[in-house]
Each structure stands twice: as C-alpha cells, then as structure tokens.
C-alpha cells in the first residue's frame with residue numbers, strides 16, 4: 001500500500017504513531033477530519049497480522065467516525081486509535097501499555113478523544129484517565145455515560161419509526177413484524193422498545209440464553225440463525241454482524257425495510273442499489289446506530305442522560321431526511337447519507 005495514496009483516497013487527515021519496544025507498545029491514532037470539532041472514537045486493542053492491517057483499520061474506522069458524527073449533527077470530527085495487542089499479553093504489560101497510551105493521547109492536545117472499543121475495557125480507560133482528560137466513558141461512578149447500548153437501541157428504534165413512516169405511512173408500530181438478528185446488548189434493548197410499542201418480534205441468535213430471554217419476557221418467536229433472512233416481516237433488523245446484506249441474503253429477504261444496529265451491513269456498496277431495486281428501504285447503518293456516540297459525546301460537555309436521550313431521538317429526523325432525498329433522487333440511501341456528510345464537510 002502507498003500510505004499517502006490511501007490517505008488521499010480517504011481524504012485524510014493526520015496519522016500519529018507511538019512505539020515503545022520496552023513494553024511492546026505499538027499504537028496508532030488516526031485523526032480523519034477536525035472541521036467540525038475534535039475527533040471522538042474508540043480505542044481498539046486486538047491482534048493484527050501486520051502493521052499495514054492495523055493502519056488500514058485505524059484509518060478506515062476514523063473516517064467512519066467523521067461520517068457518523070457529522071450525520072448526527074455533532075460538533076465532532078472522526079478519530080480512532082488502534083493498539084496492536086501483543087501475543088502473550090500479561091496484566092502487568094497491559095497496564096504499562098495503557099499508561100503509555102494515556103500519555104500519547106494527552107500529547108495530541110485534545111484533537112483526539114478516546115473511549116472503549118473492541119478489546120478495551122473500563123479499567124483500561126481508567127488508567128488512560130490518569131494521564132489525560134481526553135477520554136470518555138471510563139468510569140460510570142465518576143459521572144461518565146456508562147453502557148451505550150440502551151442509547152444505541154433507542155436511536156435505532158427512532159430511526160426505524162422514521163423508516164416506517166416513510167415507507168408504510170404509519171406513525172405507530174402496532175402489529176408490525178420485526179425480525180431481529182442478534183439479541184445481545186443492543187438487540188435486546190431494541191426488542192424491548194419495539195415490544196412496548198406493540199410490534200411482533202421474530203428473533204434469532206447463536207446464544208440460546210439470549211433468545212430465551214426474548215421469548216420469555218417479550219413473547220418473541222424464535223427462528224434458527226440461517227432462517228432469519230427469509231422471515232416474512234415488515235422490518236429486518238440486523239443487530240449482530242456486518243456484511244449480512246449480500247448476494248446470498250438479498251434474494252431471501254421478504255421485508256419492506258432493513259433497519260438495524262450492526263455496523264457495515266452492506267457487504268459492498270452495490271448491495272445498497274440491489275436493495276433499492278428490490279423495493280426495500282434501507283436505513284443507513286452509521287446514521288441509525290449513532291445513539292452510542294451521541295450519548296458519549298454528551299459527556300464531553302457535561303453528561304446529562306435526558307439531554308443525551310433527546311438528542312438520540314433526533315435520529316428520526318436524520319433518517320427521514322435521508323430517505324426522502326434518496327427517494328427524490330432515486331439513489332441508494334447509503335449514497336445519499338455519504339453525500340450529505342461530504343457536502344457538510346468538504347463543501
């Protein structure tokens with residue numbers, strides 16, 4: 001990969017790196033765009049096959065955060081950190097790495113604000129907070145925003161309601177059939193929200209415990225994981241995995257709307273057009289699942305859960321605006337969401 005060509009293709013930006021061989025630290029902070037404010041994005045701590053993979057991941061994810069923050073109207077840009085997880089990591093080494101990472105984040109002077117992501121935990125962010133104030137979501141007992149999942153689920157529900165209004169002309173969800181793929185943190189909270197509004201739930205998961213909870217508490221119907229795509233329903237809500245809208249699954253879909261929490265639902269961009277041609281309305285994932293980011297961004301000012309919830313509620317308007325424009329311009333919804341962001345940021 002030519003790094004600068006790749007950076008140009010993503011319209012970067014800045015890339016910061018810190019290494020300390022004594023403790024096995026290899027950290028990257030990608031700051032994609034700061035035109036709307038400091039970049040917020042989680043810190044990933046996972047193994048990578050190569051430095052190139054880690055760089056690409058950081059750069060791609062930071063760009064995604066720019067888009068998510070902008071489409072949500074937040075005064076933030078996009079950033080992301082990746083720390084390459086050393087093989088055979090010990091708890092002592094983990095502590096050393098996060099102390100060094102905290103100093104690294106602080107040295108960037110607030111351009112990048114970090115928080116939890118895959119492989120990191122609250123205790124890591126507590127260590128980071130000893131070195132910098134540019135960290136969010138670290139310790140709920142110190143007034144931070146805590147678990148983002150209920151806010152993500154609430155935002156998905158609001159956006160799903162906008163899609164229902166746009167596609168089906170209805171203000172309520174009473175009796176609508178929603179097939180949820182994955183009833184973990186977000187999927188379960190979403191299922192509860194939808195149940196409370198009278199929706200009928202069909203759920204799947206690879207965890208029998210997760211399914212049992214929805215069947216018992218919410219009267220959901222269970223289907224096997226490979227059957228969820230073909231369920232006759234109004235809304236398909238992917239809340240487990242990425243790339244589930246693909247050549248194999250699109251022919252099976254019997255829904256009018258795809259609206260769920262998963263990131264990167266379209267296996268390729270062309271699958272957005274394939275959904276459109278099939279007459280299925282797609283609520284773009286990064287606009288729909290921004291509730292967690294909106295919630296944690298509130299902490300940057302002064303955390304108030306009620307204000308965060310009110311802001312998450314506006315996902316309804318964001319999704320409705322995207323769907324209206326996509327309809328008028330006869331374009332896939334994901335393309336329109338990207339264009340809205342690019343008009344805001346790059347003019």
Ligand code: NAD
Nearest residue numbers: 148149152182184185186205206239240261262263289292
């Ligand atoms: P989670 O791990 O708590 O839940 C995922 C669920 O999917 C689990 O119950 C898991 O058993 C199930 N699952 C895994 N493979 C499956 C399969 N093949 N078929 C059916 N079910 C399967 O994760 P989460 O925090 O609920 O996040 C769900 C999705 O939403 C992820 O893609 C995540 O990136 C995205 N997301 C989450 C948040 C958040 O606030 N947690 C915010 C934005 C986006």
